[in-house]
Amino acid sequence: AQSVSQHNHHVILSEAASLELGCNYSYGGTVNLFWYVQYPGQHLQLLLKYFSGDPLVKGIKGFEAEFIKSKFSFNLRKPSVQWSDTAEYFCAVDMFSGGYNKLIFGAGTRLAVHP
């Protein structure tokens, strides 16, 4: 069955540290890839997306992600995190399943950034 895996459930960093969150998916067809962020008490917001073209995509707030097709991965990165990046991050893959396209979410990674 199609699935999305996020390797880190909880990540704790100090401000200015670099961040990389892993995301892998299992699906052999064409996919669209997303990272969403959920700040405390807020709704899901789109950080960035990949549909085609340059596999290195840049999103809001200094985030970027790289699609590596051979590894079925779409890892999220940020060179220097801030306290305000404390949130939950969800990788999602839009894939064709059961006769139509749908978004499959990873379990999420809870990031805590300490000053």
Add this chain to the structure above:
Amino acid sequence: GAVVSQHPSRVICKSGTSVKIECRSLDFQATTMFWYRQFPKQSLMLMATSNEGSKATYEQGVEKDKFLINHASLTLSTLTVTSAHPEDSSFYICSGGGLGGEQYFGPGTRLTVT
């Protein structure tokens, strides 16, 4: 960005009663809307996909007679939890599909069934 609203944000109901949750796309037309359920500290699980003017498509394991979805217009979809039970208590989130293939999420509705 596109805005999706949900109403109510919180609802408490007694076991056996029905609850309706509204999802509206405020500044765009959503041909397709999605309903998710999120358990505490877990990810979003797709419940159903609704297309305007047609029947919703439910994910495996989701009871369509219990979770009634109506997508009456391009800006409104409703989820009715019928004969609610405590195990239906959860966070329900809707989203509207954008032209670019992304989804715009509502703020969610926390349902508590006592």
